[in-house]
Amino acid sequence: MPTHLDTQQRASIKRKSRYFIVLDDHLYKKNKDNPNRPIRVAKESEIEDILYHMHSDPLAGHFSVDEMYRRVKIRYYWPQMFNDVRQYVRTCDECQRRGKNRRTEPLHPIKVGQPFDRIGMDIVGPLPKTKNGNMYIVVATEYLTKWPEARAIPNAKASSVVSFFYEDIICRHGCPKEILTDRGTHFVNEMLASLCDNLGVKHRLSTAYHPQTNGLVERFNQTLCEAIAKYANANKDD
Template identity: 65%
Template sequence: MNSNTYYSLIQFLTTLLLPVHLNKEQQAAIKQKSRYFVVIDEQLYKKNKSNPNRSLKVIKQDEIDDPQMFEDVRNYVKTCDKCQRHDKNRRVEPLHPIKIGQSFDRVGMDIVGPLPQTKDGNKYIVVATEYLTKWPEARAIPDAKATSIVSFFYEHIICRHGCPKETLTDRGTYFVNDMLNSLCDKFGVKHRLSTAYHPQTNGLVERFNRTLCETLAKFANENKNDWNLYVSTALFAYRTRKHNTTRHEPFYLMYGRKTILPIEFKVATSAMLNIGNDEQEDLLN
């Protein structure tokens, strides 16, 4: 990206005015390209600060010829206190492909906790991840009893996405019980269990568990007793972030379109410009 394009994007995103020195074709290109960028603190970039690799990768891919900006983003992420305390360098595990037909053919499910008890009495999170799109679902729950698991599986999976062909869990008593088996039998869901000697079989869910807990730790107060308030926020962030395996956002793979992020109501993008004023009012209300 040359400096002319760079500053044209900043001008358009901050003023909604296209540079007059550009011809109509160039103006259209700037308008189209703007959907992939936002201006924050007079810097042009997109991606959140919690993952420097993703932030820097986006800047590299779009060939922004500004070494200082690249270094600024790197230093900002490296010196973010919460990012350093909660983001951990992980060893990359080898991938073992699993054949999946379509979305929600297979759902992995797991329990996170016990966590610090919240003001609402929640101590656990029941988590499910869909294997094709990597779409996650989660709910804060007060206990790890079968009733809580069955309620989550019925309301968050079956009622929202339809009946999966199979669900994969570990051998904990909260999953191996008559209530969940009865629900699976009723709706034709095959309940598969990870082997006792290889519990990492459900690795997709376990990796999401780590990401979820790290995200909640950044949002929660010092007493860690309000983390349940941010489960939906953490889910939204994960669903709209490009996944390393699929190279797409789970939201895009699920719905076939890019999501409109909250920041795009404040920083105009082509996605928002294509929405009429009445539609924008409906979304805001």
């Protein structure tokens, strides 16, 4: 305890310290309602961040003062917490613009997995032959981040598709849990089936009745196709 404090101040600190506990170098406030979950004491420098994450973050819901206070206080403690929450919400630019229409219901975010869990694959072509003899483009689009990978291939055969899938997707991004493709023989074949089997990748097929199943890739392909067609016509190069 700091030595410059007088007896009274020391006694006061000692008295208050009964409500706190140190775990892993962090100060926590004991939790009467749930003794197994002590409440983290926020440092002054952390408060702004906490308020942002609990209110303004894209995944937070711009909750009202009361709702936000209810949420903050089960996780954090700091002196004058309610005042800070109220001040933060009242001065939130977005809340002011939206007026009284404040959200008090919890959000239900869409469940998404890890990047490269789910991949859509498609083939584009035949296109004008390039100098290297490529006529098709195989495209894979990652569903979470919409990240596309593409490779020019000479033909739409299974071996071309499988080496793209193995080298450009699995080796570079890890093994996906699931791939979605159309029912063309370039995707529905022994070679790809056995690779998927061995790696535990689920191969889902989009049906003719639900073409939107793989809409993400097809939408990207339209854009890519237009760009590449222009480029290929101009260069006949890869």
